[in-house]
Every structure is written in C-alpha cells, then in structure tokens.
Amino acid sequence: MKTATFSFWLAASSLLISTAGMAQKDGDLTNFPKGATPQEIGKRVADHFIASPHPNFGRPVPPKVITYPETCAWYGALTFAKVTGNKTMAKQLADRFEPLFGAQDTLIPVPDHVDYTVFGAVPLELYQQTKDARYLKLGKGIADKQWGPPEGKRVIPASHEFYKRGYTWQTRLWIDDMFMITTVQSQATRATGDRSYIDKAANEMILYLDSLQKPNGLFYHAPNAPFFWGRGNGWMAAGMSELLRSVPADNPNRPRIMAAYKNMMASLLKYQAEDGMWRQLIDDPTSWPETSCTGMFTFAMITGVKEGWLDKKTYGPAARKAWLKLITYLDANADISEVCEGTNMKNDHQYYLDRKRLVGDMHGQAPVLWCATALLRK
Template identity: 70%
Template sequence: MNKNSILGMTCLASALLFLGTGSSYAQSKASDLKSWPKGSSPKEIGVRIADRFVTTPHSNFNRPGPPKVITYPETCTWYGALTFAKETKDAKLLGKLKDRFEPLFGVEAKMIPVPDHVDYSVFGSVPLELYMQTKEKKYFDLGISIADKQWGPPEGPRVVAASQGYYDQGYTWQTRLWIDDMFMITAVQAQAYRATGDQKYIDRAAKEMVFYLDQLQKPNGLFYHAPDVPYYWGRGDGWMAVGMAELLRSLPKSNPNYERIMKGYKTMMASLLQYQTEEGMWRQLIDKPESWPETSATGMFTFAFITGVKNGWLDKEVYGKAARKAWLKLITYINTDNDITDVCEGTNKKNDYQYYLDRKRNVGDLHGQAPLLWCATALLRK
C-alpha cells in the first residue's frame, strides 16, 4: 500500500469519526434539558409567568367577576409559582406569594375553600408549601387540617362518595373516580408527607392512585374522560400524568404500591410519546389528528416527561428529546401579556365527540399558566 493510499484511508477514518461524533452531539443536544436559546430558558419563562400571576386578581375560571372561594386552577398556579421561587431561590417572589396569601387569614378568610370536595381540598397544597419554605406554623396548621379532613369522617354537603363505601375501604370519602382527582387528592397528601415526614400521608395517596389505575386506565395506558365518555381528553389525562409524576417524586420505593404506580406511569408515558405531534404538542383529543393542539395538556405531559427523565425513570435520549421539543413549542403560545393561548375551557364530561372539538380556546386561563410553572420548576430541579 502506497503512502497516498494510507493517507486517504486515514482521512476517511477521521471523517467517519467526526461524523459519528457530530451525530452523537446532535442527538445529545436534541435531548438536552439544561441549555436553551435566549428567551426560552425555564428561568426566563418562569419569571414571566410568575410575575403575571402575582399581579392577577383571584381567578373565577376565566369568567368575569371575582370568585367566591379560591379556585383549583389558582391553587395549581400558586403552587407552581411557589415551587419555582424555591428552585430559583427568589426571596422577592416568595414574599409576593406570601403577601397574596395574608388576606386569607383576615379580610378574605371566607375565600378559603371548605375542603368537602377534591377541587377544594387541593388548596391545602399551597399553605403546606409556604410552611416548608418559611417554617411559619400558621401555614402548617391550615394545610395539615385540610389534608387530615380529606381522610377524616365525611362532612359537609358533598358526601355522595361516602355512601358508596369508599371511606370504609380506606379510601378518601371524596373518591368519585374522575381522572382529575389523581392530582387533586395526591397533591395535598404528598405535600403533607413532605411537610411532616409522616408516611401515612403518602401511603394514602399511593393506595388511592392504585385504585384509580385499576379502575380507569385503559390497555394503551391512557384514560377516558369518564367511564361513560369514551374520549381521551387531553387535560383530563394531564391530571393523571402530573399526579403520578408528583406522587412518584416522593413515594419511597419500599412502598408496596410503588411498582404498580410506576408501571401505570411508564405505560402512559409510552403511549403519549406516540401521540406527540411533529411540532411537539399534544391535541385536545389525544388520539384524534383532526383535533387542535392544546396547551394545558401539553404542559402537563411535558412536566411528566421532564420529571421522569430527571429521576431516571424514563430514557433520557427518547423522552428528553420529546420534552425539549414540547417545551420549545409550548412557549411560542405565550403572548406579549405573558398569557398562554389555546387553553381548553373548563369541560364537564359529555358523551359527544363534537362537544370536545368545539370547546372554547381561552387565553391566560390558569389551567394553562400553572403547567408552565410546573415545567419551569421541573427543568430547574437537579
């Protein structure tokens, strides 16, 4: 072999090595959850959305006029802003979020929801988060009382579930087998566990989650909006995805229900991966290509993917790539007022396909603002 041949082979080998390295780098970049183009980082986006929240009056489900009590979309956004403040060590933001709460101990006391329903009980997650960040006992007392009432004897007018015997089986009397519940119930119980270290709270949440998984999860890993409504509604499934991710984030592996929940979570994540659009979104009806890309569900699924990757439950290259694509597309829906667009309006269940396709697309709805903060927080977590 002459000198020129050897030189040529060496150059070819170097070129192949370079191409291989380049391909590896490109793949790594596609799944990178740390480096972001200017203006798209979780800290930049989180600041915008959190600042928008602290200057927004109490939400009445995107309807005019003030609410009678704090609504669950506001609770979810408040919780997201608090966790974002924690991860960014933003004392100023924390102070503003505390200031928003102070009137509830005084002139706005009637706005604290009576915890006789899952949508009201989830409010307890906010004072518990405030307690963990400030160590002020008044927040603990309020939050833990709500968590305890959720598993205490049935009280108040909403006791339909109790008559179905769930409470006697060790489940909360607020059980109703709506997929939304698996964030509303598990969020406050997981927070109570984080605040106290008392395993009874996380055990309750895990047992409840398994009950819902066994009753409601379909073989493809997704969930109908309700047993009598055979549609995979995006935000409904989003509550399950976020609920499982949040629960697993704190659930000890020694818990007897850990593996069952992890199986349900991974099955759902694998199914969601198949339905992500080429642009990175998920649709109002997950499996229907004719339905529209919807931001609240996309934010929720993105949070579940990010949390799975960060905790090592999901393959980084596969799900990291999907999460990055979703985040970068999702934030393009934020307008100049820092309001997310294309949020499905609040949706009661209805066995009518067209009903879901025709749902109003809200702007600035806290159902969509909250997941942005959850995602920003999850991206910043170690």
Template identity: 60%
Template sequence: MLRKLLLFLLLLPFQAAYTQTSMLTNFPEGYTPEEVGKRLANRFLGGKHALHAGKWISYPETFNWNGALRFAALTGDTALVRKLEARFEPLFTTEKHLLPIKNHVDLNMFGSLPLELYLQTKNVRYLELGLPYADTQWQVPENAKPEEKEWARKGYSWQTRLWIDDMYMITIVQTQAFRVTGEQKYLDRAAKEMVMYLNELQRENGLFYHAPDVPFYWGRGNGWMAAGMAELLRSLPRNHKDRPRILKGYRTMMKSLKAYQTPGGMWNQLIDEPTWWAETSGSAMFTFAMITGVKHGWLNTKEYAPVARNAWMALVPYIDKNGAVSEVCVGTNKKNDKQYYFDRPRRTGDYHGQAPYLWCTAALLEKVAK
C-alpha cells in the same frame, strides 16, 4: 492516529449521554426556564383571584400559585417568595371568606398551597391552615352519601368519584402533607388511591378515559393523571409496596404519549384525534411529567429527553408578550359527547394553562440525584 481513534470510541458513549442530558438544560434565548418562569410568575402577581363558583380560591389559581412558589425557591428568588406570601396574607384576614370549604376534591386541594408555603418559610400558620385540607379528605362527614361512605369503608377518600382529574387533586394535597409532616399515612393514602384509579381507568394503550362512562382521551384530564403520578413518584420510596404498580402505569402512559405527540411537538385536545386542535395545558402537563421522569431516571434519557425538549420548544411560543398562555381549554365537566370536547372554548391567560407551564420551569431547574 490509532490512539486517537480508540480515545474517540471510548468517549463516544459519554458524549452521547451528555448530549441527551443537555437537551433539558441548554435552551436558546427566550426559552430558558428562568426567563419563562419569571414572566409567568410576574403575571400571576398582578392577576386577580380566579374563584370557584364565585366564592372560593379555585384549584387553577392554587396550582398557579404553587408553581410560582416552586420556581421562586429553585431560582433563589426570595423577593418573589415574599411577594407571593404578601398576596396570600389577606386570606388570614380580609379575604378569609375566600378560603375553600372542605367537601370536594376541587376544594380540598387548596391545602397544598399553604403546605408549600410552610415548606419554604417554616411559618406554622401555613401548616395549621393547610393540614386540615388533607385530613378531611379521609374524614367522612355525617351528611355523606351512601356511595361516599362505601368508598371510605374500603379505605379510599370519601371524595372519590373516578374522574381522572382527581388523581392530581387528591394526590397533591396528600403528598404535600407527607412532605411537611413525614407521616407515612398521607403517602399511603395517595398511593392506594392512585393504584385504584389506575386499575379502574387506565386503558391498554396507557391512556385514560375521562371517566368510566366517558370513553374519550381528553388531553388535560390525562394531564392530571400524568402530573399526579409524577408528583407521587417523586416522594414515594423505592420500597413502597404500591410503587411498582404506579411506576408501571406511569411508564405505560409515557410510552403512549410519545407515540401520540404531534409532529409540531404538542398533544391535541383529544389525544388520539390527529386532526383536532393542539391544547396547551394538557401538553404542558405531559411535558412536566416527562421532564420529571427523565431527571429522576424513571424514563430512558435517550428516548424521552428529545420528546420533552420538542414539547417545551413547541409550548413556549404560545406565551404572548404579557406572559399569557393561549389555546387553553376552559374548565370541563365530563360528558359522553365527543363533539362537546372539540367545541370547548379556548382562552388566553387561563390559570389552567399558566400553572403547568410553571411546573415545567421548576422541573427543568430541579437538580436530582438519581
């Protein structure tokens, strides 16, 4: 009896660790990342283009596409990869006019998509199309405004504007450029920019105002920061000079998000407003960032795996039978008006919400060696 008790006590820590880890692997039917990802990716294949200003492939569509590609790669679904490639092919020919111009963070981030396709297919056409979107973020055009030239003079992107949205838009295309080329300059650019945004915009509670002149903790805006830091940290070497600052900002944010998670597992349209409506796109971005942090060892598994699991279990029921996510805040410019954020319309199937759900499926499926 005594031997059994000692064995039990010895195994207890390992059993607890297994239980916490399994919180991000063992899901009931209908909630597995394989099932959810397939539904969302198939919906994207049948969807129409979502255009920026009615002219160019928009960033929400780009991120949805990226999420579907990453999901396909992690599940070994080569047929899905081919279908996603086939959807892209007209952008070389009949839909070439839909390729975004390279003069704004919301447009340059499109480059992350052909770079993801290059990562998966090694087709050089994708590299040649995608890389200029990363390069031109640091190439100042002749007609740049004085403030844009000043940002460039300090070593930042001339597209800097100090909106928290930027820290996914800039980060993802620069990080993708590093992943495909191995050139340190791309990673250094993203890290330098991220540190500056952290220093300028992160508040003491770990969250972020939408912009310096808009003192509200908007959900999806903070989601862009959370996801951007997670993506950057995935590629940033442990000895990179900016990693400690970025990791500190990330962990401070995650601690605050844990505190603000609603009893239902979600986060609200304004994070610190407990009576406001739960918003899916921001909640999914936070969930993606937490899953990634737990799996990479940046966050304590015992403390954060339950938070991430509760969020995922809360998010999945917002997907309808057609694979469309509901309660998605529409595209939102900054405005120093609290009521403006509460009154934002909510849509079902908006790519702003579909994309981060796909990121979550990829994060849940990813195998990480810590």
C-alpha cells in the same frame, strides 16, 4: 475587514444552529436559547400571576373561593421561586396569602371536594419555605379532612361506600382527581414527614388505575366518558409524577404506579405531533393542539428524565421539543393561548372538541410554571 467580519458572523451563526440542532436531537434539558430558558419563562409567568387578581374561571366578578386552577398556578409559582432562590418572589407569593388569615378568610375553600381540597398544597408549600406554623395548621387540617368521615353538603351514598373501603370519601373516579388528591397528600407528607398521607394517596391511585387506565396506557375521563381527553390525562400524568417523586421506595404500590406511569409515557410519545404538541383529544388527529395538556405531559416527561425513571435519549428530545413549542403560545403579557376551558365529564365526543379555547386561563398558566421548575431541579 467587512468580509472577515461577515465570515466570522456566518461561522458563529452556523455553530449556534448546529449546537441547537444537536441539543434538540440529544434531548438536552439544561441549555436553551435566550428567551426560551426556564428561568426567563418561569419568571415572566410567575410575575404575571403575582400581579393578577384572584381569577374566577374567566368571569368578570371575583370568585367566592380560591379556584383550583389558581391553586395549581400558585403552587407552581412557589416551587419556581424556591428552585430559583428568588426570595422576593417567594415573599410576594406569601403576601398574596396573608389576607386569607384575616378579612378574606372566606376565600379559603371548604375541603369537601377534590377541587377544593387541593388548595391545601399551597399553605403546605408555604410552610416548607417559611416554617410559619399557621400554614402547617391550615394545610394539614385540609389534608386530614380528605381522609376523615364523609361530611358536608356534597356527601352522596357512594361517599360512604368509598370511605368504608379505605379510600377518601371524595372519590368520584374522574381522572382529574389524581392530581387534586395526590398533590395535597404528597405535600402533607413533605411538610410533616408523616408518610401515612402519601401511602393513602398511593392506594387511592391504584383504584383509579384499575378503573380508568386502558391497555394503551391512556385514561378515560371517567368510566362513562370513554374519551382520551387531553387535560384529563394531563392531570393523571402530573399526579403520578408528583406522587412518585415522594412515595417511599418500600411502598408496595410504588412498582405498580411506576409501571402505569411508564406505560402512559410510552403511549404519549406515539401521539405527540411533529411540532411537539398534544391534542385536545389525544388520539384524534383532527382535534386541536391544546396547551394545558401539552404542559402537563411535558412536566411529567421532564420529571421522569430528571428522576431517572425514563430513558433520556428517548424522552429528552420529546420533552425539549414540547417545551420549545409550548412557550411559543405565550404572548407579550405571558398569557398562554389555546387552553381548553374548565370541562365537566360527558359521554359525547363532540362535547370535548367544542370546548372554548381560552387565553391566559390558569389551567394553562400553571403547567408552564411546573415545567420551568422541573427543568431547573437538579
């Protein structure tokens, strides 16, 4: 009897191993081992976010305003709650926002910089889920400011020049901008039905493609920072994905953006490590595996496969491998490690290699939530 039981267990284990191997090879993005499913991982990370105070780039004091990494995680948690139909979680995320309509309204960032304006994506998502007009008024106002005339203490001469050319005055030609701008403007179109927001964002994207994308498909951090920084490229990959999900089919810039996106994805395939990760400097094999860029690239590939932009047999295995390796960096508290700290632009290769490697930073938490959502989208 014991021999028969052992034989059955052995056969079942072999079948599970074989099935897992086939799924990995085929790039199955729907079936994952227990403990690695997007439902489980997303809930752990989102619940941890809800229980956490407003972060301040690792500093022990509360922030003066909501930071952009928190905005990105908040947006990710909201989309995860929506795709899973978790009404309790959605309410908790709305409850986190409620004080911003009252005593804590000073935490709402002044939308005079791309890192502050992206905050509008959160109330715009809350409006789509709740239809509470307060969220629409706030989020739309923030999105509108991005296209309005230069205003505030951050205005520089270049702000006026970009504005005169039809771009947002907040343009600075850092690749980070192409998530910050495209996300809030995509959300404005989704919330209002007014395509002018996303059409302007698509036009802005062309400026950045012309300025920063290289023939190999990757992007310099800025014109005077000629390095393929991981998370910077991650912002671009995720930003193009968010834009392409909603930019109208008849937008004249869509084909160019799609071509740039596919060129980037093809290049990322070549630089993905054997274990599924990408590195702090994408093309430097001596640099360290970094989780925030890996999460962002994974999100972009999952989205491309799900939307039919990318070949499933080619990109499915890469996305699956990346997801399964990425989540091994989560600890028992659902904090992810090996996250590059907040990084300015600098013309110095070593500067990027020497960035601190953080645990639980929202730059890394957010992409895990985006990936979980993307894996669950139909």
